[in-house]
Amino acid sequence: MTTVVVGAGIIGTAIAYELQKRGRQVVLLDKGEVGRGASYGNMASIAVTEFMPASRPSIWKQIPGWMLDPEGPVRVRPAYMPRLLPWFARFVAASRPAKLRQLEAEGAVLCKRVYDDLMPLLKETGLEGELTEEGCLSLYSNEAEFRADREHIDILERFAFPHQLLTGAQARELEPALSDSIGIAVLFPQNRSLRDPFRLVQRLAERFVALGGEIRRGAVAGFERSDRITAVRLIGGDPIAAEEVVIAAGAYSGRLSKMLGEPMPLETERGYHTQIMSPGITMRHSIIWPARAFMVTPTAGGIRVGGTVEMAGLDAAPDYRRSKITVRRAQTALPDLRCANFTEWMGHRPAFPDTVPVMSASAKVPGVFYATGHGHLGVTYAATTARLMGDLITGATPPIDMRPYRVDRF
């Protein structure tokens, strides 16, 4: 029985490896190089405290203002707005208080599992040493900023995720490069980061091949089916016969599900990073500053600065002014950060309007499965997704209720 996994990002590669381990014969298919999508340049954080839904009224009420501010943390390119409206309508619909409580719980269930699933995977790939010991510091210049983020901290308290309130001076003891303007910080000790998230995809792919899995290069053009899926058609290549197909093509998964007659409201939240090879400072923790919407992570290749969201679809060219704005913001927290020897990158976060991913059998085509929409948490959720999809696909009973992550929930 051949299972074709479409998309060799962190999600597809982790699933392919899991299925090959469980005895399936798997073809991992990608139109490009393994791990070069969003999984390449993300901020590398195992961000177990970041599961709260994006559709909180405190966020979407600011969106009209951000639209007018090219330097705002969320940028909607005006030309893209008409295409975004249906997604945005669902986003607003997901902001009812009862719905938010439900979505928080659905994210928390996944985040609670993360390290149980991730640690064995890091061990099997020999990458245990790539996970930092230090967590993430969330920064606030003053009490008002902290109060504005109180909603987030309340959710963490409700779901018992450890966190520690610090004064600015205590935060500077942990991270001496921080500016004196930081008055308050919260330490999230569990939000450790990987030295290089791309390396995890590469290692998983190597382990997958060592177990007999096959990696093929090709772009999906369509699918063949009778009463169930039978093959994946490629642009300019022979079809690949398949008894099962897993769509894990990140932000492109919506295009593929449409080909299967099962459209999904999946958008790309485009994000940028600047990788600074000679930053002039050293750091041990990652930092986020919610009011300024950036993150900084110490990685294997220097310091990585990233964040912000740009809504402009899959095809528009990157606008690297976004990265420069983010670096300038990071320098307000890290005044000695130099941006000399650097590269810039843009990636597509696959995002559903209600924030939680889809990990599901198709509701329309037997033999098809979906694993996408991990948004800002694809690295965090990768090992858990592989475990859960492995159970779903092989007919084992998953350890959690999978109904919230169904593809036909919209």
Ligand SMILES: Cc1cc2nc3c(=O)[nH]c(=O)nc-3n(C[C@H](O)[C@H](O)[C@H](O)COP(=O)(O)OP(=O)(O)OC[C@H]3O[C@@H](n4cnc5c(N)ncnc54)[C@H](O)[C@@H]3O)c2cc1C
């Ligand atoms: C700036 C930024 C910072 C982030 N920071 C974090 C973080 O700190 N922590 C965290 O957990 N997450 C983070 N994320 C999110 C995370 O990177 C993503 O959720 C995750 O990488 C998505 O993985 P994926 O495998 O679904 O998609 P991708 O990595 O994008 O892989 C999808 C693959 O599908 C392939 N594909 C697409 N269409 C086709 C086709 N037609 N045929 C064949 N192949 C196809 C693509 O070539 C690609 O390789 C961040 C993302 C960004 C952009």
